Amino acid sequence: MTTRTTSLDRALAANTWFVYAFFYLPILVLVVFSFNASTRVGIWRGFSTRWYGEVLRNPEVLDALKNSLIVAALSTVAATVIGTAAALAIDRYRFRGRRGLDGILYLPIIIPDVTMAVMMLLFFARAFALIDAAGPRFQLGIGSITLSHIAFNISFVAVVVRARLGQLDGSLEEAARDLYANSWQTFRRVTLPLILPGVLGGALLALTLSLDDVVVTAFVSGPGSTTLPVYVFGLVRRGVSPAINAISTIMLVASIGLVALSLVFQRGPKASRNTEMIKETT
Amino acid sequence: MTSEQRTAALIAEPGLEAAATAADRKRGLLLALPAYVYLLLFFVLPFLIVFVYSFATRSATGATRLSDWNLLAYQKLFDSLVVQIVWRSFWIASLTTIICLVMAYPFAYYIATRRPAVRNVLLVLVMIPFWSNFLIRTYAWRFILGTDGPIATLTDALGMEPVRLLFTNAAVMIGLVYGFLPFMVLPLYAAIERLDWSLVEAARDLYASGWSAFRKVTLPLTRSGIIAGSLLVFVPSFGAYVTPAILGGSKDLLLGSYIVTQFQQARNWPFGSALSIVVMVFMLAALMIRARTGAEEV
Amino acid sequence: MTYAVELRGVSKRFGEVVAVESLDLAIDDGEFFSLLGPSGCGKTTTLRMIAGFEYPTEGSLAIHGTEMALQPPNQRPVNTVFQSYALFPHMTIAENVGFGLLMQKVAKSEISTRVDRALDMVQLSQRKGATPDKLSGGQQQRVALARALVNEPEVLLLDEPLGALDLKLRQQMQIELKELQERVGITFVYVTHDQEEALTMSDRIGVMSDGRLLQVGDATEIYERPTSRFVADFIGDINLLPAAITGPGVVTLAGTTPVSAPSAVAGNAANWLALRPEQLHLIRHDEIVPDDRNSISGTVNNRVYFGDSYYYVVATPVGALDVRQENRPGLALHDPGTSVHVWWHPDAAAMVLE
Numbered sequence: 001m002t003t004r005t006t007s008l009d010r011a012l013a014a015n016t017w018f019v020y021a022f023f024y025l026p027i028l029v030l031v032v033f034s035f036n037a038s039t040r041v042g043i044w045r046g047f048s049t050r051w052y053g054e055v056l057r058n059p060e061v062l063d064a065l066k067n068s069l070i071v072a073a074l075s076t077v078a079a080t081v082i083g084t085a086a087a088l089a090i091d092r093y094r095f096r097g098r099r100g101l102d103g104i105l106y107l108p109i110i111i112p113d114v115t116m117a118v119m120m121l122l123f124f125a126r127a128f129a130l131i132d133a134a135g136p137r138f139q140l141g142i143g144s145i146t147l148s149h150i151a152f153n154i155s156f157v158a159v160v161v162r163a164r165l166g167q168l169d170g171s172l173e174e175a176a177r178d179l180y181a182n183s184w185q186t187f188r189r190v191t192l193p194l195i196l197p198g199v200l201g202g203a204l205l206a207l208t209l210s211l212d213d214v215v216v217t218a219f220v221s222g223p224g225s226t227t228l229p230v231y232v233f234g235l236v237r238r239g240v241s242p243a244i245n246a247i248s249t250i251m252l253v254a255s256i257g258l259v260a261l262s263l264v265f266q267r268g269p270k271a272s273r274n275t276e277m278i279k280e281t282t
Numbered sequence: 283m284t285s286e287q288r289t290a291a292l293i294a295e296p297g298l299e300a301a302a303t304a305a306d307r308k309r310g311l312l313l314a315l316p317a318y319v320y321l322l323l324f325f326v327l328p329f330l331i332v333f334v335y336s337f338a339t340r341s342a343t344g345a346t347r348l349s350d351w352n353l354l355a356y357q358k359l360f361d362s363l364v365v366q367i368v369w370r371s372f373w374i375a376s377l378t379t380i381i382c383l384v385m386a387y388p389f390a391y392y393i394a395t396r397r398p399a400v401r402n403v404l405l406v407l408v409m410i411p412f413w414s415n416f417l418i419r420t421y422a423w424r425f426i427l428g429t430d431g432p433i434a435t436l437t438d439a440l441g442m443e444p445v446r447l448l449f450t451n452a453a454v455m456i457g458l459v460y461g462f463l464p465f466m467v468l469p470l471y472a473a474i475e476r477l478d479w480s481l482v483e484a485a486r487d488l489y490a491s492g493w494s495a496f497r498k499v500t501l502p503l504t505r506s507g508i509i510a511g512s513l514l515v516f517v518p519s520f521g522a523y524v525t526p527a528i529l530g531g532s533k534d535l536l537l538g539s540y541i542v543t544q545f546q547q548a549r550n551w552p553f554g555s556a557l558s559i560v561v562m563v564f565m566l567a568a569l570m571i572r573a574r575t576g577a578e579e580v
Numbered sequence: 581m582t583y584a585v586e587l588r589g590v591s592k593r594f595g596e597v598v599a600v601e602s603l604d605l606a607i608d609d610g611e612f613f614s615l616l617g618p619s620g621c622g623k624t625t626t627l628r629m630i631a632g633f634e635y636p637t638e639g640s641l642a643i644h645g646t647e648m649a650l651q652p653p654n655q656r657p658v659n660t661v662f663q664s665y666a667l668f669p670h671m672t673i674a675e676n677v678g679f680g681l682l683m684q685k686v687a688k689s690e691i692s693t694r695v696d697r698a699l700d701m702v703q704l705s706q707r708k709g710a711t712p713d714k715l716s717g718g719q720q721q722r723v724a725l726a727r728a729l730v731n732e733p734e735v736l737l738l739d740e741p742l743g744a745l746d747l748k749l750r751q752q753m754q755i756e757l758k759e760l761q762e763r764v765g766i767t768f769v770y771v772t773h774d775q776e777e778a779l780t781m782s783d784r785i786g787v788m789s790d791g792r793l794l795q796v797g798d799a800t801e802i803y804e805r806p807t808s809r810f811v812a813d814f815i816g817d818i819n820l821l822p823a824a825i826t827g828p829g830v831v832t833l834a835g836t837t838p839v840s841a842p843s844a845v846a847g848n849a850a851n852w853l854a855l856r857p858e859q860l861h862l863i864r865h866d867e868i869v870p871d872d873r874n875s876i877s878g879t880v881n882n883r884v885y886f887g888d889s890y891y892y893v894v895a896t897p898v899g900a901l902d903v904r905q906e907n908r909p910g911l912a913l914h915d916p917g918t919s920v921h922v923w924w925h926p927d928a929a930a931m932v933l934e
Contacts, residue, residue, distance in 0.1 A: 236528055
C-alpha cells in the first residue's frame with residue numbers, strides 16, 4: 001500500500017518535472033543562443049552581445065517598438081477604464097441588457113484571433129468606405145490597431161476585475177453606507193482600494209495581450225504602422241537568424257518583467273493570491 | 283403632513299421601493315454603457331459585416347461587390363479541398379486538446395496537492411510561460427527544430443541521420459501544445475485545488491480503491507476544469523494561424539492559414555468570411571457543450 | 581409618545597418571494613429588543629430595512645418619529661454591527677472606528693479623541709494601529725461595536741453579532757453587550773436565531789416566522805405564555821398535547837382525559853395544551869398525587885442522563901411526555917418499564933392556538 005502510493009507520487013513528480021522542462025528548455029535554448037557570436041544560429045562560436053547591438057540600432061525595430069508601446073499604452077488605459085466600469089455594472093447592478101452584455105463580454109476572450117482579425121478588417125474597410133464618401137480620408141494604422149486592441153482587452157479586464165469583485169464581502173460596502181458615506185465616497189474609499197489589485201492585474205494582462213498580438217494587428221495595420229510582433233513575425237516567416245533570437249530574448253524578458261510586476265500587485269493583505277489570479281485569468 | 287398621514291400615503295402606494303431602486307438601475311446602465319456601445323460597434327457590428335460579406339460577390343479582379351447576394355461561398359465549403367482542410371484542422375485541434383489534457387491533469391494534480399508554500403512557487407513557474415509572448419515561444423521551436431538548430435547540430439555531430447520535424451503536422455502540434463498547455467493547466471488546477479478532499483477520503487472509507495475513488499469522485503468533481511480547459515485549448519487551436527505559419531508545411535494547409543490566404547493572396551473576401559463563420563459555428567458549438575454540462579464557474 | 585423605531589404595515593417582497601408580511605412593530609427608546617426566529621423568517625430583512633439596505637415594498641418606517649422608509653443608509657441616525665463584522669481590511673483599527681466620523685465631516689482632533697474613547701470602552705486602545713486581520717474574532721467583534729457606537733447612533737442594529745464566536749466567548753460577550761447597552765442607554769435592535777441569547781439579554785423579544793411577527797413580549801411571557809404553537813415549539817423544550825376546551829377551566833386531552841387549566845376560557849378555540857418538561861413531576865404508580873394537581877399515568881420508556889438533570893420519556897394515553905427531573909441528592913430514579921404518574925400544577929400549563 002505504502003509503496004504503491006509512493007510510486008504513484010514518484011510518477012506524478014516525474015511528469016511534473018517533464019512538463020516544466022517542456023515549458024522552459026525551449027526558452028532557455030533561445031536565450032542562450034541569442035548570445036552566440038556566430039552568424040550560423042545553431043553553431044556555438046562563443047559569447048557575444050553583437051546581435052543585441054545590431055537589433056537596438058535597427059531603425060525598423062525601434063520604429064515598430066515605438067508603435068507597439070503607443071498602441072499598448074492607449075489600449076490598456078481605455079480598456080481598463082471601460083472594462084472596470086462594465087465589471088462593476090454587471091456585478092453590482094441590475095439593469096436592462098445586463099445578461100446580454102455578460103454574454104458578449106465572454107466572446108472576445110475565446111474567439112480565435114484569425115476570426116477577430118477578419119471581423120476588424122472588414123469593419124474598417126466598410127467604415128472607411130463610408131467616411132471617405134463623406135469627405136475626409138482615413139487609413140489603417142495606429143488608430144485602427146488601437147481600436148481593435150481595446151475591443152478584445154475590455155473583456156479580459158472585465159473578467160479579471162469581476163473575479164476580484166466576486167470575492168469582495170458585500171457587507172463592506174454596506175458598512176461604509178451605514179457609516180454615512182455616500183455612494184461616491186463608498187466607491188472611492190472602500191470598493192476601489194479593495195479591487196485595485198484586480199484592476200492592476202487586468203491592466204497588466206491587457207498590456208501583455210496588446211504587446212503579444214500578431215494576427216489582428218497584421219490585418220488592420222497600414223504602411224509604416226507595423227508593431228514589433230508583426231515585424232518579428234515577418235522576419236520569422238523568412239527564416240531563423242541570430243538577430244531574431246536577440247529580439248525574442250528582449251521581448252521574453254519584458255513579459256517576464258510584467259508577470260513579476262503583476263505578482264507584486266496581487267500580494268494583498270492575505271497571502272497566496274495565486275489561485276485567485278488563475279481564476280481571474282482563465 | 284403628520285406622520286399618520288404620511289403612513290397612509292405610503293401604504294396607499296404599493297411597490298414604492300421600485301421608485302427608489304430606479305436610480306440604482308440607471309447608475310448600473312450608465313456604468314455599462316461604454317462597454318456596451320464599444321462592443322456593439324467594434325465587435326457585434328464587425329461580426330454582422332462578416333456575415334453579410336459571406337453572401338457578397340467577388341468580382342474578377344478580386345474586389346468585393348455588395349450586390350447579387352449568393353451562396354457561392356457556402357457552396358465552396360463543400361469542395362473536397364476545403365472539407366479536407368477543415369477536417370485536418372479539426373483532428374489536429376482535437377489531438378492537441380487530448381495531449382494537453384493528458385500532460386496537464388497529473389501536472390495540475392501534483393501542484394494542487396503540494397504544501398501551500400511549494401504550490402505558490404510551482405504556480406508562478408506556470409504563470410511565466412502563460413504570460414510570455416506567444417509568437418516568441420513558437421519561434422523557439424522553429425529555431426530548435428530547424429535545419430540549423432541545436433537538435434540538427436547535435437545529431438550531425440553524433441553522425442546520425444537528421445530527423446526532419448519542421449514543417450510537418452507533428453511540428454504544428456508540438457507548437458500548439460506548447461502554446462496552449464497553460465490554458466489547460468490553470469482551469470484544471472483551479473478545479474482540483476477547490477476539491478473537498480474529505481469526499482475522496484469518504485470514498486476510500488466506503489471501500490473504493492485509489493483508482494475507483496479517483497474515477498468516481500475526483501474526476502467527476504473536477505469535470506468543470508476539464509471542460510473549461512479543453513474549450514480554451516480546442517477553439518484557438520482550431521483557428522490557429524501563427525503556429526502553422528511558423529512551424530507548418532505549405533502542403534498541409536490548416537483552416538486559420540487558409541482564411542488568411544483568402545484575404546491576402548486570393549482576395550476572395552466572401553469565401554474568407556464564410557470560412558470565418560465556420561470557425562465561429564465550431565466555437566459556439568463548443569460553448570454550448572460547456573453550457574450544457576454546467577461548467578460555467580471556471 | 582414617539583418610539584425609537586416604528587414599523588407599520590411593512591412588507592418586503594423580492595420578486596415572488598415574500599420576505600416580510602405586513603409587519604407592525606414599535607420599539608421603545610432605550611430598549612434592548614431582539615428579533616428571534618429561524619433562518620429565513622424575515623428577521624434580517626427587517627433589520628436591513630431599518631438600516632436602509634433594503635427599501636420596504638410597502639408600509640411606513642419611522643425612527644424617532646421621522647419617516648425613513650426610503651432614506652439611504654448614510655442619511656439615517658442608526659448604525660449596524662454586521663454578522664461578518666465587515667471591518668475594512670485596508671484600514672487600521674483607528675481608521676475603521678473613525679470612518680463614520682470622517683464621513684460626517686467631524687473635525688480631525690475631535691475624531692481622534694472620540695476614537696480613543698471608543699477604543700478604551702472596548703479595551704482595544706493599544707491595538708489602534710493594527711489591521712483587522714491581526715485581531716482575534718472577539719477583538720474584531722469589539723472593533724465593530726466601537727465603530728458603530730462612536731457615532732452615537734439613535735439606534736444600534738446588531739445582526740447575529742456573536743454568531744461567529746465560540747461558546748465561552750459568546751457567553752462572555754452576551755454579558756458585556758448587555759452591560760454596555762445599559763451604560764450607553766442606546767436602543768439596541770438585536771437579530772438572533774439563538775433563543776437563549778434572546779431570553780437572557782432582551783427587554784423584549786419579537787418572535788418571527790415566515791415573514792410574520794407572531795408574538796412580542798418579555799422573556800417570561802414568551803417562555804411561559806406562548807400564544808402560538810410555533811412560539812411554544814421554537815423556544816425551549818415543550819410537550820404539546822392536543823386539547824379541546826370542554827368547560828370553564830377544563831380541557832380534555834385526546835378526547836378522553838379531562839384536566840383543569842385555568843387559562844382555558846370557554847369559547848376560545850384552543851387546540852394545544854403546552855407543558856414544559858421541567859414543570860412535570862414524576863412519581864411511582866403506588867405513590868399519591870398531591871391534591872388539586874393534574875395527573876396522568878404512564879410507563880417510562882427511556883431515561884437519559886444530562887449531568888444536571890435526568891430526562892424521561894413517558895408513554896401515556898394522551899401521547900409521549902418529556903419530563904425533566906433536576907439532579908439532586910436523594911432523587912428517586914425510575915427504570916424503563918416502570919409504571920408512573922406524571923403530575924403538574926394547573927397553572928403550569930399554557931393554552932396554545934395552532
